[in-house]
Amino acid sequence: MRTLCHDLSASTPGAEVTLEGWVHRRRELARITFLVLRDRSGLAQVVLPAGADVPPEETTVRVSGTATANAQAPGGVELTDAVVELLTEPAATPPAELWRPRLDVSLPTLLDHAPVLWRHPAQRARWQLAAASLRGFRSTLDEMGFTEVATPKLVETATESGANVFTVDYFGRPAYLAQSPQFHKQQLVGVFERVYEVGPVFRAEPHDTVRHLAEYRSLDVELGFIEDHRDVLAVLRDVLAGMVAAVASRPEAVERTGARLPVVPEQIPVIHFADALALVGAPADEPDLAPEHERALGEWALAEHGSDFLAVEGYPMAKRPFYTHPQPGDARWSNSFDLLFRGLELVTGGQRLHRAPDYDAAIRARGEDPAAYDSYLQAFRHGMPPHGGFAIGLERWVARLVEAANVREVTLFPRDLHRLAP
Amino acid sequence: MRTLCHDLSASTPGAEVTLEGWVHRRRELARITFLVLRDRSGLAQVVLPAGADVPPEETTVRVSGTATANAQAPGGVELTDAVVELLTEPAATPPAELWRPRLDVSLPTLLDHAPVLWRHPAQRARWQLAAASLRGFRSTLDEMGFTEVATPKLVETATESGANVFTVDYFGRPAYLAQSPQFHKQQLVGVFERVYEVGPVFRAEPHDTVRHLAEYRSLDVELGFIEDHRDVLAVLRDVLAGMVAAVASRPEAVERTGARLPVVPEQIPVIHFADALALVGAPADEPDLAPEHERALGEWALAEHGSDFLAVEGYPMAKRPFYTHPQPGDARWSNSFDLLFRGLELVTGGQRLHRAPDYDAAIRARGEDPAAYDSYLQAFRHGMPPHGGFAIGLERWVARLVEAANVREVTLFPRDLHRLAP
Numbered sequence A, B: 001m002r003t004l005c006h007d008l009s010a011s012t013p014g015a016e017v018t019l020e021g022w023v024h025r026r027r028e029l030a031r032i033t034f035l036v037l038r039d040r041s042g043l044a045q046v047v048l049p050a051g052a053d054v055p056p057e058e059t060t061v062r063v064s065g066t067a068t069a070n071a072q073a074p075g076g077v078e079l080t081d082a083v084v085e086l087l088t089e090p091a092a093t094p095p096a097e098l099w100r101p102r103l104d105v106s107l108p109t110l111l112d113h114a115p116v117l118w119r120h121p122a123q124r125a126r127w128q129l130a131a132a133s134l135r136g137f138r139s140t141l142d143e144m145g146f147t148e149v150a151t152p153k154l155v156e157t158a159t160e161s162g163a164n165v166f167t168v169d170y171f172g173r174p175a176y177l178a179q180s181p182q183f184h185k186q187q188l189v190g191v192f193e194r195v196y197e198v199g200p201v202f203r204a205e206p207h208d209t210v211r212h213l214a215e216y217r218s219l220d221v222e223l224g225f226i227e228d229h230r231d232v233l234a235v236l237r238d239v240l241a242g243m244v245a246a247v248a249s250r251p252e253a254v255e256r257t258g259a260r261l262p263v264v265p266e267q268i269p270v271i272h273f274a275d276a277l278a279l280v281g282a283p284a285d286e287p288d289l290a291p292e293h294e295r296a297l298g299e300w301a302l303a304e305h306g307s308d309f310l311a312v313e314g315y316p317m318a319k320r321p322f323y324t325h326p327q328p329g330d331a332r333w334s335n336s337f338d339l340l341f342r343g344l345e346l347v348t349g350g351q352r353l354h355r356a357p358d359y360d361a362a363i364r365a366r367g368e369d370p371a372a373y374d375s376y377l378q379a380f381r382h383g384m385p386p387h388g389g390f391a392i393g394l395e396r397w398v399a400r401l402v403e404a405a406n407v408r409e410v411t412l413f414p415r416d417l418h419r420l421a422p
Helices: A005-010 A107-114 A121-143 A182-192 A230-250 A251-257 A272-278 A291-307 A356-365 A369-383 A394-400 B005-010 B109-110 B121-143 B184-191 B229-248 B251-257 B273-279 B291-305 B358-367 B370-381 B394-402
Strands: A016-028 A030-037 A042-049 A060-069 A078-088 A165-172 A173-177 A194-202 A215-224 A271-272 A310-312 A330-334 A336-341 A344-352 A386-395 B016-028 B031-039 B041-050 B062-068 B077-086 B166-169 B173-177 B196-203 B215-223 B268-271 B311-312 B330-334 B335-340 B344-352 B388-392
Touching: A005 A016, A005 A030, A005 A042, A005 A078, A016 A042, A030 A060, A030 B166, A042 A060, A121 A194, A121 A215, A121 A230, A121 A251, A121 A356, A121 A394, A121 B184, A182 A194, A182 A215, A182 A369, A182 A386, A182 B121, A194 B196, A215 A394, A230 A251, A230 A310, A230 A336, A230 A386, A271 A272, A272 A291, A272 A310, A291 A310, A291 A336, A291 A344, A330 B268, A336 B041, A336 B184, A344 A394, A386 A394, B005 B016, B005 B041, B005 B077, B016 B041, B031 B062, B041 B062, B062 B184, B121 B196, B121 B215, B121 B229, B121 B251, B121 B394, B184 B196, B184 B215, B184 B370, B184 B388, B215 B229, B215 B394, B229 B251, B229 B311, B229 B335, B229 B388, B268 B273, B273 B291, B273 B311, B291 B311, B291 B335, B291 B344, B344 B394, B358 B370, B388 B394
Parallel strands: A042 A078, A271 A310, B041 B077, B268 B311
Antiparallel strands: A016 A030, A016 A060, A030 A042, A060 A078, A165 A173, A165 B166, A194 A215, A215 A386, A310 A336, A336 A344, A344 A386, B016 B031, B016 B062, B031 B041, B062 B077, B166 B173, B196 B215, B215 B388, B311 B335, B335 B344, B344 B388
8 A cells, every 4th residue: 555755754653665666866975875766746765774785866766765853854754664566667868857846957958858857856846836826717617617628629711810820730721720619619609608629729929928829728718798808808817716726735746846826806996908008108099018017017016906917908809810809989999908027928818799790880891791701600690699708818828827938847747939848 | 698598597587688599490480480499508499470581590690589487498498579689691501400319420521521520419419528528627636736738749769669659740851749748747756846737649550459549648647755556546536536527517418428427436446467367267378358349347346346447457568568567576667547437447556666777777678778868867867756646538438428439439639540530
């Protein structure tokens, strides 16, 4: 019967215990040899005689011995009189010393050796924050009557434009990798009213930046019977609070990563795009916020509202996709928003058009033919409610939590212009 | 303040109530008009005067009125003195009458009009079983110390063979769509020991069958520090029990679909492949089970063990992928299994190789060069535990539960040789 490292501290002193895991570190002292074992739960210390034959770091082993109290050992209990059994051949030397407190390697080394370097406890904890976030995302939405859906990643037409789309050879004809589940999640509002999906999205980003990936995890939400985009923002607020609570329930991972958890305010402060431009001193006809504007707005939100989050609503219609709902009374602006988290864009959301004639007009206004969108538009011809939604990028979220300089540092196996392996 | 149809029965008689949803059905009688409203929670009856102007079926509306007890109405309460407000233009006539108890359409009609026909309550309930299954899958594994992971769908090499793989134009060079997360989930056993993923997998299936899709949802599990494939089967047993329990917690969806829920036995019965061949009277050198053999085995499991499930272990190594662990003592057979559910293959699983030299030998034995698998094999050179796992096809699972003749009937937007829309 195997005991996890984490549970060793609860073992009765003197009990015979078997641990299994990786040799995290060996330390030969003059009169004693330490083997630190790592498993999914944590670390444990094993005491062996001086000169004992300890396999190299990362070898998988089974260790049987006696649980013995020692205030110096992790958890206050170590294994003595231990027998070490190898589960494979001795492991090759890892590309970095995984037992050191920090993984001090260059980004290319980290990514080339991801299968091994993700084993470092501080690196592994980063993904544990991602996994906890997913749990919090889903449980919050399940409570609110949302249905999880699965939409196709192979699609006939590019979602929003022909740019940045990957082409697939689909039984001899072209297909595309979905850039977002936008069209399908809207159609499914017609079925379930409230839907969410966690899945990969694909962007053929031709630029090398610290924030973009060719494939990332999108946390997508869409809901019907709303008044306007403010109802969408209220759901986003609760989702973020649920994600933060789930992350906080993994205190050991939070500590390992040094993540700084935000407080999600009861109401996320909102500023209109036009006011945001004025606030940062940008010309009133700017169509978008520059990164330095987003940073300044983040600082303002923290100083003025004590909030790590700020929603900028009303983005110019000209810069939003065709399905965006205009702001009633002033169609220069839209009922959409970006959510800034610590001065960086984390979420895009808003209200969508819901009337079939509005879709026809919006598509024609972009010089396209509604017939090309026929399978999407059938949902609207057969009755759709006012609706909206948002999408959170999982990797960006975790990168902000742990203040990673590059989104690749928190992505298990990133894909970009240059990287297709491991 | 909106009330859901399902909650109308709890309204105080005489209370003013507002419902929102779709016009599910209108019925004009001589002295009265009925409007049946549908929302995500169910149906409600609205009473209007004879000759009232009721919008056509599927139009979205807001209805305000007085909650009034009526034993004939769904839930025992209906809305009287009602005012109906349209939320869009009147809806176009749907491709089938969604208010009829059964959706009596051909498969092509069902698939061409999926965005509208999924609204039918009995059809919608099928996907609700899928969503519940996902919840049960994840919660069971979360309890058992598994970590959810996200592996790339864009990969450099085909997972198991060059056959049935989709090619992507990846910034001017070829990439492939992952046929399974197999390689990456194994690597991540090295990090988290126990991992799962729910995600799309892609198979360029050149054949039109009732069981195959070009894109489907795979529920993948992999765990380390096992004795052999029987430990994997034990986890699979608990996962299936968790999925059935989650489905059972949606009794209204179970009833709507007529799903027949299996009892998951404490131990799933196991038969060796060689014994299975003998049992069905097949030649002892058959390399695989034919569909009629699987059916016969399913009947045998039910008659002999009272079980809807049967694990067939020991499949010939020659028919299994290179990473399969052979059966100790007789390398003709493997430590792998297929799980039959009611006589159809639902799950494939087993123990994998875990020693680096075994991988080199297995890959060379297939006439390939281990160097081509370098990024995958680095995990094994740096220490991996004995491990194994399995994959469940979500759509096949739901199809078996509701006894759908074709897996496409339970897939939101199926993709196959001929179909890339809606």
